[in-house]
Amino acid sequence: MMRLRIPIWSRLNRPQRILLLAALLIVVLYVMTVSSGGRDGDVDLSKPPGLIKGLGGLFGGPEAVDYADLSGSCLASGAMPPDGRLVIDGSCVLDIAPRDSDLRGLKLTGIDSVQVEAPVPFSDETSSKDLEPGDEITVSIDSDGGRVTMTCRSAGFCVVSVG
Amino acid sequence: MERLRTPLFIVALVAAGLVVLLELGSTWFVGGALSIADTAATSADLGVEVPAGTSVQEPTGLALRYLALVDVIPLFTVGLMGAGLLLPDRITGRAQSVATLVGSIVLILTSIVLLIAAIAALILMVTLLLAFPFGTIAYLIAYGDFPRGQAAAVLSVLMFLKLAYAAFLVAAQPRFLQNKGLVALVLTSLIANLVVAFLHNLMPIVFVSILDAIAAIVLAIVAIIWGIVLLIGSIVGILTAIRATASIARDVDPSAVVGAAGRRRGWTP
Numbered sequence: 096m097m098r099l100r101i102p103i104w105s106r107l108n109r110p111q112r113i114l115l116l117a118a119l120l121i122v123v124l125y126v127m128t129v130s131s132g133g134r135d136g137d138v139d140l141s142k143p144p145g146l147i148k149g150l151g152g153l154f155g156g157p158e159a160v161d162y163a164d165l166s167g168s169c170l171a172s173g174a175m176p177p178d179g180r181l182v183i184d185g186s187c188v189l190d191i192a193p194r195d196s197d198l199r200g201l202k203l204t205g206i207d208s209v210q211v212e213a214p215v216p217f218s219d220e221t222s223s224k225d226l227e228p229g230d231e232i233t234v235s236i237d238s239d240g241g242r243v244t245m246t247c248r249s250a251g252f253c254v255v256s257v258g
Numbered sequence: 259m260e261r262l263r264t265p266l267f268i269v270a271l272v273a274a275g276l277v278v279l280l281e282l283g284s285t286w287f288v289g290g291a292l293s294i295a296d297t298a299a300t301s302a303d304l305g306v307e308v309p310a311g312t313s314v315q316e317p318t319g320l321a322l323r324y325l326a327l328v329d330v331i332p333l334f335t336v337g338l339m340g341a342g343l344l345l346p347d348r349i350t351g352r353a354q355s356v357a358t359l360v361g362s363i364v365l366i367l368t369s370i371v372l373l374i375a376a377i378a379a380l381i382l383m384v385t386l387l388l389a390f391p392f393g394t395i396a397y398l399i400a401y402g403d404f405p406r407g408q409a410a411a412v413l414s415v416l417m418f419l420k421l422a423y424a425a426f427l428v429a430a431q432p433r434f435l436q437n438k439g440l441v442a443l444v445l446t447s448l449i450a451n452l453v454v455a456f457l458h459n460l461m462p463i464v465f466v467s468i469l470d471a472i473a474a475i476v477l478a479i480v481a482i483i484w485g486i487v488l489l490i491g492s493i494v495g496i497l498t499a500i501r502a503t504a505s506i507a508r509d510v511d512p513s514a515v516v517g518a519a520g521r522r523r524g525w526t527p
Contacts, residue, residue: 111435114445118424121448125417125455129410133459133466140394143387144461147468151388154381198385198393216386216396224391235386235393 157198159258160236164192169245179258180206186246193240200233201243207253214241226255262431264343270426271340274333277419277447280412281326288408289318314398316405317467320376320474321454322412327369327481328450329420331488332443334361336427355495362488365481373478380471387468401467406458409470413455420447439491446484450477 107115143151162175169187170176181187191201198216205226212223216237224232225248234243247253338357342350386397424444427434434440453476457469 114435114441117445118421118448121445121452122417122421125448125452128452128455128459129414131459133406133463135462138462138464140387140398140464141390144465146461147384147387147465150380150384150468154384157385157389157393197382198389200389200393213392215392215399218396218399220399222392222395232391233389233393235389235396 156233157200157235158196160191160199160201161194162258164194164240166190166192167242175257179256181245181255181257183209183245183247183253183255185251186244189243189245191236191240191243193238196238199236201236202231202233202258204256205230206256208248209253209255210246210248211255212244212246214243260432262343263429266426266430267336267340267343270423270430271333271336273419273423273426274329274336277329277416277423278326278333280416280419281322281329284322284412285318287412288322289316289405291316291405314403315400316403317401317470319404319409319467319470320379321457321470321477322409324372324376324474324477324481325416325450325454327365327372328477328484329447331365331481331484332423332440332447334358335440335443352499355492355499358488358492359496362485362492366485366489369478369481369485373475373482376471376474376478380468380475383468383471387465398464402464404458404463404466404470406463406466409458410455413451413458417448417451420444420451424448439487443484446480450480453477 104112165175166173167188167190169181169183169189171182181189189201191199203211203226205228207228209226210223211226211232211234212221213234214221214236216235226232245255338350338354341353345353383397383401386393386400388394389396427440427444454470454473457473458466460469
C-alpha cells in the first residue's frame with residue numbers, strides 16, 4: 096500500500112500538528128457554515144422562535160404608557176375613565192406625549208370592531224390594524240410620542256379598553 | 259537558532275492591520291443601501307396595513323465592527339514584537355509592559371462601553387419585534403433585511419487575511435508556535451469569525467439582526483476577558499522588572515561604590 100507523505104507534517108511536533116488540525120477544523124466549519132447560505136423560509140412573526148421569546152422574557156416588554164401622558168378627543172372627560180373603557184363616537188384621536196423613553200406600550204383590547212391607526216416607532220410612517228372584539232394589541236410608541244386614531248368599523252358608537 | 263525573516267514578518271503585520279481596518283470600515287461595504295424587501299407584503303401577512311413603497315434601509319450590523327475588539331489584540335502583540343526591529347532592546351523591553359498595561363485598560367474600557375451599547379441595541383430589537391404588530395413593523399423597517407450575503411463576503415475576506423497572517427507569522431519564525439498566548443489569540447480570532455458566520459446563518463433573515471447583536475455581545479465579552487489577561491500579564495511584567503532592577507541595585511557592592519567614590523575624592527580606606 097502506498098503511504099501518503101505530506102512534506103511539512105513530518106517536520107511538525109505533536110502540539111504543532113494539533114494546532115494545524117484545529118485551524119483546519121475551524122476553516123472547514125467556516126466554509127460549511129457560509130456555503131449553507133443561511134436558513135430561510137416562511138416566518139410567522141406573530142410566533143417568533145423560542146430564543147427570541149426567551150430574550151423577550153429576560154428583558155421584559157416595553158414600559159406601559161403613563162395615563163397622564165394621554166390626551167385627545169378619545170378622552171371625553173379629559174382624563175382616562177376609571178374602568179379604562181373609551182367610548183368612541185365614530186372616530187377619535189388619542190395623543191401620547193413625548194417622553195425620554197426608547198419605547199412604551201399602550202395595550203388596547205377591542206370590545207367592538209375598531210380600526211386602529213398608529214405611528215410606526217422610529218419612522219415617519221403610520222400603519223393600521225383592524226381590532227375585532229376580544230383582540231388585544233400593543234401600540235408601540237417611541238420617545239417622540241404620537242397620535243393613535245381609532246375609528247368604529249360600524250356606524251354609531253364603539254368601545255375599546257385601554258390597559 | 260533560526261533568525262526572524264523580517265519581510266515575512268512585515269507581511270504578517272500588514273495582514274493583521276488589514277484585518278482590523280476592514281472590520282472598522284465594514285459599514286462602508288455592508289448594509290446602508292435601500293432594501294428591496296417588500297415591507298407592505300410582509301406587513302399584510304401580519305394583518306397590518308403599511309403604505310406601499312415604505313423605504314427600508316439595510317442595517318449595517320454590529321458584529322463585524324466588534325470583531326476589531328478581538329483582532330486588535332494580536333495586531334497589538336505582533337506590533338510590539340515589530341517595534342523590536344526598529345527600536346533598541348533597552349527601550350522596547352521597558353516599554354512593552356507599560357504599553358500592554360495602557361493598551362489593555364483602553365481595550366477593557368472600550369469593550370465595556372460597546373458591550374452596553376450592543377445590549378441596548380439587542381433589547382430594543384427584541385422589544386420591537388415582540389411588540390406585535392406595530393413594533394414588529396418598525397423592526398421590519400429598521401432591522402428586518404440584514405445583508406447576510408455582504409457580511410459573508412467580508413467575513414470570508416477576513417478569514418483569508420487571518421489565515422495569511424497566521425501562516426506568514428509561522429513562516430517568519432516557527433518559534434512563534436511555542437508562544438502559547440499568541441497561538442491562543444490567533445485561534446480566538448479565527449473562532450470569532452466562525453461564531454459570527456454561524457450566528458448570521460442560524461435563523462431566517464428576519465432575525466439575523468438580533469443574532470448579529472448577540473454575536474457583538476459575545477465578541478465584547480471575549481475582548482474584555484483577553485483585556486483582563488493582558489492587564490494581569492503586564493502588571494506581572496512590570497513588577498518583575500521592578501524587582502529585577504531592585505535586585506541588581508542590591509547586588510552592587512556598596513563598599514566598592516564608596517571606595518571608588520572615596521578614591522575620586524582623595525579618601526584612603
